[in-house]
Amino acid sequence: MNKTHFLRLEAGVVRLEGLMLFAILAALLFTLSMQVISRFFMDFPLAWTEELGRVLQIWLVFIGAAVGTHRCEHFVVELFMEKVNFPGKAAVARLIDLTTVGFFAILAWVSAQTMLNGAGQILPTLGISVAWSYAAIPIGCALMVLHFLMAAVRPIHPDASPKEVIE
Numbered sequence: 001m002n003k004t005h006f007l008r009l010e011a012g013v014v015r016l017e018g019l020m021l022f023a024i025l026a027a028l029l030f031t032l033s034m035q036v037i038s039r040f041f042m043d044f045p046l047a048w049t050e051e052l053g054r055v056l057q058i059w060l061v062f063i064g065a066a067v068g069t070h071r072c073e074h075f076v077v078e079l080f081m082e083k084v085n086f087p088g089k090a091a092v093a094r095l096i097d098l099t100t101v102g103f104f105a106i107l108a109w110v111s112a113q114t115m116l117n118g119a120g121q122i123l124p125t126l127g128i129s130v131a132w133s134y135a136a137i138p139i140g141c142a143l144m145v146l147h148f149l150m151a152a153v154r155p156i157h158p159d160a161s162p163k164e165v166i167e
Contacts (some may be wrong), residue, residue, distance in 0.1 A: 003153055010070075010150045017067050017143065024063065028056040048125040055123070055133040062140025069147040101148045108141035 035049035115134035123130055 006150065006153050010146070010154065013143065013146065014067070014070055017063055017070075020063050021060065021067060024056050024060050028053060028060060031056065051123055051125045055126075058133050059136040059140075062136040063143070066140050066143035066147060069144045070150075072151070097148060097151070101145055104141045104144045104148070108138045108145065111137035111141065 031049050031053050034046055035053065038044055038046040038049070111134065115131045115138060118134055119129050119131040121130040122128065123133070
């Protein structure tokens with residue numbers, strides 16, 4: 001596979017992340033609205049809304065963090081890196097990137113194990129496995145690792161299309 005294939009793959013992943021964020025945010029808005037309406041206007045609180053809202057928030061945070069990673073909006077100490085100038089500045093920046101990739105790779109692995117270990121636990125009002133909410137952590141971390149690694153392939157500006165990179 002060449003550079004173009006990797007860039008197209010990442011572009012597809014980014015589109016999927018955007019769709020997921022939109023769907024999660026819409027579901028979260030609906031769920032929390034139902035919670036407020038049922039609790040304060042109908043005097044009949046819906047028990048499942050709080051639990052579903054919590055699960056959706058976890059997914060929103062980790063998928064959103066992956067999108068932020070793709071856009072290079074996280075994990076950069078810009079103030080420090082912009083204000084100082086020293087001979088090994090590029091090497092320090094790469095070391096920070098490698099450390100971050102390592103951290104999220106380890107977090108993805110450990111959280112996947114935790115997800116599998118807790119899969120037998122059931123969320124009381126939704127009646128689904130806790131693994132559905134825990135799955136957001138390894139998936140989000142794996143997406144962050146993907147975007148960090150792809151930063152070595154794609155241009156500095158993540159919004160540039162693969163076509164622009166080739167030309």
